[in-house]
Amino acid sequence: MDIHIPGLDGLEATRRLLDADAPDADGDVPRIVILTTFDLDRYVYAALQAGASGFLLKDVSADHLIAAVRTVQAGDALLAPTITRRLVERFARPRATATPTLRPSAFSLPGENEVLGHVARGMSNAEIAEALIVGETTVKSHVANLLGKLGLRNRAQTVVLACETGLVRAGDPPTL
Incomplete structure (x- = not known):
């Protein structure tokens, strides 16, 4: 799924696809990988919140894209390496006010x-x-x-x- 598609943005299309499709008899649900040129955190977060299982940039190699589709199909999730690095850097910084809400x-x-x-x-x-x-x-x-x-x-x-x-x-x- 691309972020910008004619008629409906890819984030809304992802939401609709995942909301509309109930799990099948095996409990499987559709899996969506966002493939885009937009390397912006707001799109990454919005895609993950919409339920996308992956987020890759269009400069990815064909081999990596094939591996990504197989990874997502198997039930795992993935992010482009540059995005993973940014997430790690963001969340690795100590935050004085961070208190776990999950116990x-x-x-x-x-x-x-x-x-x-x-x-x-x-x-x-x-x-x-x-x-x-x-x-x-x-x-x-x-x-x-x-x-x-x-x-x-x-x-x-x-x-x-x-x-x-x-x-x-x-x-x-x-x-x-």
Whole structure:
């Protein structure tokens, strides 16, 4: 999806597509990668809030684009490296007023706290399952529960929320 498309901007189109399509029998929902020339934070945040699973710039190589589509199709999220760097720099700066609004006690299922921390640090379901010594299906269930409880559409939104609330900080090692 591009940011600027004729008749309707890509952000609104993303919102409408994701709001209109209920999950199928397997719980799958459409996944959208924004592919644009606009390297502006406001577009990145708006795309993630709309539910996009990825945000890439049009200067991406064909191989990287193919890999990105496969990554998003598998349920993971991704951002262009320059955008990731800016996000890390922004959230890595200490903020005196930052107090977490998310508390580990907010999650009732065993393992949700750990799963949230691992997701926020960019770990895949397989990596989380290995770290927690549980099945990948269990991790997928925890991730789905977390997304629902937090009102989020994808893992990218989880990372942003966890950083914004101070639950994790850029560079924190995974909690085991």
